[in-house]
Amino acid sequence: MVTLETYRGHIPxxxxxxxxxxxxxxxxxxxxELQLEPHQITVVSGIGQAAKLPHYTRCNxxxxxxxxxxPVATGIRLANHAMPVIVTTGDGDCYGEGGNxxxxxxxxxxxxxxxxxxxxxxxxxxxxxxxTTSEGTKAKNVPSGVISEQFNPMTLAVALDCGFxxxxxxxxxxxxxxxxxxxxxxxxxxLIDILQPCVTFNKVNTYDWYRERVYHIEPEYNPEDRLAxxxxxxxxxxxxxxxxxxxxxxxxxxxxxPMIAAxxxxxxxFDPSRIDETLKDFY
Amino acid sequence: xxxxxxxKIGGEAGQGIQTIGDALGRVFTRSGYxxxxxxxxESRIRGxxxxxxxxxxxxxxxASRDKIDILVALDQASITSHxxxxxxxxxxxxxxxxxKLKNEGPAFxxxxxxxxxxxxxxxxxxxxxxxxxxxxGMLGIGLDIFLELIAVMFKNKxxxxxxxxxxxxxxxxxxxxxxxxxxxxxxxxxxIKQRMLVGGIESIALGxxxxxxKFYSAYPMxxxxxxxxxxxxxxxxFGVIVEQAxxxxxxxxxxxxxxxxxxxxxxxxxGGGFALMVEGLSLAGMTETPIVIAMGQRPGPATGFPxxxxxxxxDFLVSAGHGEFPRVIFAPGTPLQAFYLTNxxxxxxxxxxxxxxxxxxxxxxDSQWTFDSFDLSPLRYHDYRLRGDAFxxxxxxxxxxxxxxxxxxxxxxxDAGHVxxxxxxxxxxxxxxxxxxxxxxxxxxxxxxxxxxxxxxEIAPPELYGDHEAHVILTGWGSTYGVMKEIVDExxxxxxxxxxxxxxxxxxxxxxxxxxxxxxxxAKLPLCIxxxxxxxxxxxxxxxxxxxxxxxxxxxxxxxxxxxxxxxxIHGHLGNI
Numbered sequence: 001m002v003t004l005e006t007y008r009g010h011i012p013x014x015x016x017x018x019x020x021x022x023x024x025x026x027x028x029x030x031x032x033e034l035q036l037e038p039h040q041i042t043v044v045s046g047i048g049q050a051a052k053l054p055h056y057t058r059c060n061x062x063x064x065x066x067x068x069x070x071p072v073a074t075g076i077r078l079a080n081h082a083m084p085v086i087v088t089t090g091d092g093d094c095y096g097e098g099g100n101x102x103x104x105x106x107x108x109x110x111x112x113x114x115x116x117x118x119x120x121x122x123x124x125x126x127x128x129x130x131x132t133t134s135e136g137t138k139a140k141n142v143p144s145g146v147i148s149e150q151f152n153p154m155t156l157a158v159a160l161d162c163g164f165x166x167x168x169x170x171x172x173x174x175x176x177x178x179x180x181x182x183x184x185x186x187x188x189x190x191l192i193d194i195l196q197p198c199v200t201f202n203k204v205n206t207y208d209w210y211r212e213r214v215y216h217i218e219p220e221y222n223p224e225d226r227l228a229x230x231x232x233x234x235x236x237x238x239x240x241x242x243x244x245x246x247x248x249x250x251x252x253x254x255x256x257x258p259m260i261a262a263x264x265x266x267x268x269x270f271d272p273s274r275i276d277e278t279l280k281d282f283y
Numbered sequence: 284x285x286x287x288x289x290x291k292i293g294g295e296a297g298q299g300i301q302t303i304g305d306a307l308g309r310v311f312t313r314s315g316y317x318x319x320x321x322x323x324x325e326s327r328i329r330g331x332x333x334x335x336x337x338x339x340x341x342x343x344x345x346a347s348r349d350k351i352d353i354l355v356a357l358d359q360a361s362i363t364s365h366x367x368x369x370x371x372x373x374x375x376x377x378x379x380x381x382x383k384l385k386n387e388g389p390a391f392x393x394x395x396x397x398x399x400x401x402x403x404x405x406x407x408x409x410x411x412x413x414x415x416x417x418x419x420g421m422l423g424i425g426l427d428i429f430l431e432l433i434a435v436m437f438k439n440k441x442x443x444x445x446x447x448x449x450x451x452x453x454x455x456x457x458x459x460x461x462x463x464x465x466x467x468x469x470x471x472x473x474x475i476k477q478r479m480l481v482g483g484i485e486s487i488a489l490g491x492x493x494x495x496x497k498f499y500s501a502y503p504m505x506x507x508x509x510x511x512x513x514x515x516x517x518x519x520x521f522g523v524i525v526e527q528a529x530x531x532x533x534x535x536x537x538x539x540x541x542x543x544x545x546x547x548x549x550x551x552x553x554g555g556g557f558a559l560m561v562e563g564l565s566l567a568g569m570t571e572t573p574i575v576i577a578m579g580q581r582p583g584p585a586t587g588f589p590x591x592x593x594x595x596x597x598d599f600l601v602s603a604g605h606g607e608f609p610r611v612i613f614a615p616g617t618p619l620q621a622f623y624l625t626n627x628x629x630x631x632x633x634x635x636x637x638x639x640x641x642x643x644x645x646x647x648x649d650s651q652w653t654f655d656s657f658d659l660s661p662l663r664y665h666d667y668r669l670r671g672d673a674f675x676x677x678x679x680x681x682x683x684x685x686x687x688x689x690x691x692x693x694x695x696x697x698d699a700g701h702v703x704x705x706x707x708x709x710x711x712x713x714x715x716x717x718x719x720x721x722x723x724x725x726x727x728x729x730x731x732x733x734x735x736x737x738x739x740x741e742i743a744p745p746e747l748y749g750d751h752e753a754h755v756i757l758t759g760w761g762s763t764y765g766v767m768k769e770i771v772d773e774x775x776x777x778x779x780x781x782x783x784x785x786x787x788x789x790x791x792x793x794x795x796x797x798x799x800x801x802x803x804x805x806a807k808l809p810l811c812i813x814x815x816x817x818x819x820x821x822x823x824x825x826x827x828x829x830x831x832x833x834x835x836x837x838x839x840x841x842x843x844x845x846x847x848x849x850x851x852x853i854h855g856h857l858g859n860i
Contacts, residue, residue, distance in 0.1 A: 010715055038702050044540070054704075055715050060696035061704040062543050064536065065566050071533035075540025075548070078524050079498055083544070083697050104529035259522050266545035266695060268522050270495035272664045278492065278517065279657055282479040
């Protein structure tokens with residue numbers, strides 16, 4: 001029987017009040033509800049505050065390099081597609097350093113769950129702007145304010161016809177847990193952009209700032225309507241939609257790789273004598 | 284009298300030089316001869332000037348010669364560039380209608396490749412088949428083997444195409460037999476021995492397949508792309524996944540992910556792509572994740588000469604990656620060595636949980652050799668991973684458990700109730716990040732100091748070929764093996780000479796089994812021959828053993844050494860004895 005106790009890990013080194021605590025709670029609750037055991041999942045992460053999450057619970061863990069969680073996760077899935085693989089990452093790690101991998105992962109539709117802790121700031125390196133920092137925000141290294149336009153992961157997801165893309169708010173933990181479960185059950189790549197207040201470095205996008213703006217997407221909204229999804233993804237400012245923005249049933253990459261149709265690569269036997277036949281081609 | 288002929292096919296990219304070269308190579312092999320071929324091409328898909336050089340003999344070959352006996356000129360540039368390489372009895376065949384120029388002189392034999400192709404095959408596309416037939420006619424090698432090969436080559440295009448090509452081959456063959464009346468080529472007619480003709484790049488891929496490689500991720504880059512293509516052609520048969528990554532950074536990280544998950548994994552690239560992988564190499568070092576990296580050198584810096592050859596990245600590999608961690612570098616000199624060393628790379632990578640390189644270059648990648656066979660009995664295959672029930676019975680599993688050897692149990696995640704935690708941060712035995720000095724020291728000792736002597740004990744001593752008390756020693760590594768060996772055979776008739784050859788280059792072999800430093804010290808002329816500008820291997824040897832070469836031969840024009848060229852260089856140093 002999997003309980004919250006099963007997922008007790010090291011004590012988090014996050015700042016008191018950090019939005020990550022709520023995300024970690026939703027994450028553990030989700031695993032308990034799905035009754036997955038720690039050895040039955042693999043969490044891949046890169047570098048940043050979000051990337052520390054797997055150490056604060058119990059699971060197979062590959063805590064690699066900044067921005068590189070998605071290719072590692074892709075390799076794990078191709079080698080063992082019976083293993084659910086989750087990436088915990090942040091806006092700098094995933095949308096900044098790892099941008100090319102995000103494009104490729106969505107295009108592949110690899111069955112990886114990507115949970116982005118989006119606090120719109122760099123926390124670990126102490127307060128530099130991230131791709132999702134709003135235009136004009138001042139920081140130590142940009143005293144006159146951010147010039148680049150704010151990156152919108154939901155619009156990107158719609159543009160690339162992402163199999164599953166949702167936005168969540170860390171403090172709405174029940175809602176987040178529900179989205180995480182939906183993502184886990186989706187048969188393909190799933191992105192959840194989780195709005196996460198950074199109490200130390202982001203003085204603009206605070207708990208209250210988000211609470212005043214986020215709303216649950218209307219039940220009649222159809223995330224499979226791509227044009228509607230495009231409009232929905234553009235909503236930002238006074239009202240910010242949370243929930244599933246877009247979804248489709250494109251088959252996952254792994255389902256289309258013939259070599260693993262019979263079973264995971266890691267469980268396939270190797271017969272060294274087979275090379276003998278291949279060498280005959282060279283005579 | 285030793286039979287030894289060289290044939291060069293020259294022309295623009297896209298004219299079919301490779302088709303002719305590959306066909307001739309296979310016909311010569313199947314006819315029982317030893318073959319060596321290499322290619323020279325520009326970084327373009329159409330136009331320019333490229334060539335394919337094939338040497339055939341009744342004795343084993345290991346390099347190309349400067350002199351050629353038959354030049355198949357598909358363009359006029361082939362004549363102006365290579366006419367001077369012709370032997371006194373050499374012949375040039377060409378099609379005046381394609382070249383739009385008639386060449387006069389005793390060496391020239393005009394053959395209307397296109398016209399004969401139209402008449403006999405019905406399509407001028409078969410001009411290359413005519414040319415191939417003509418070369419066989421000039422040499423007086425029977426046509427039957429080529430006719431059989433045509434059936435294999437055009438199997439998928441139907442009987443009509445096979446027949447048309449056979450007629451075209453026959454036409455070229457007959458024309459050459461009748462009109463090359465001054466051809467004096469005498470081919471040996473010993474009994475046919477079945478041999479294999481195999482290139483360097485396929486041999487690396489074959490070595491991977493023979494070692495249970497299950498996953499290969501890469502981004503295309505000359506000269507490594509052939510590994511990806513060959514493995515992909517065998518993916519069903521061997522159950523190997525070949526994934527073209529979005530960039531080299533992804534390529535190495537995917538391979539590390541697959542390896543962590545429990546599959547033998549490999550990536551491949553060239554210097555520029557490897558520059559992007561360097562951070563991933565360091566990750567392999569810290570997480571102790573086994574990986575094999577095929578690194579194909581071409582002349583740099585930056586884009587350099589994309590299609591040419593150099594041994595310029597040894598230094599880079601030795602020191603690549605931030606931080607300190609063990610690695611092994613193998614640098615094969617022949618396709619056979621590439622096959623076995625790739626196998627050894629997979630074994631050592633997994634046994635010690637380290638990155639292992641196959642360092643090759645464009646010259647080795649593209650050259651083809653004949654061998655009697657690849658003996659499979661020396662191949663190693665041992666699964667060092669903890670799987671299934673073996674893992675289940677493990678009490679209190681820790682990925683980085685301290686052990687006497689420094690090697691911790693490498694478990695497959697998901698196979699038992701334990702979790703497998705790896706971290707790019709400095710970590711404790713369980714894989715979680717730490718900050719304390721004591722753990723750091725023990726981990727460095729585990730990763731580096733404990734493993735290193737064990738790794739070094741796996742490294743084979745250099746090969747000594749020739750006079751065991753030689754005055755002159757040709758020292759080298761990687762793809763210069765063949766040319767140095769031929770020179771030892773040739774110069775060994777008159778002077779005391781040997782080759783000291785390293786295919787397992789880093790860490791350097793220890794001196795207990797063979798004191799190669801003492802061997803170098805006793806020689807009158809120890810020479811270090813490298814295909815780079817600064818003598819990278821010589822520098823490593825000096826740094827690690829204190830031995831310093833005073834006589835150096837370096838070549839950095841992007842072209843391989845030929846036998847005659849290197850002999851000339853060696854002669855320049857003999858006066859220093």
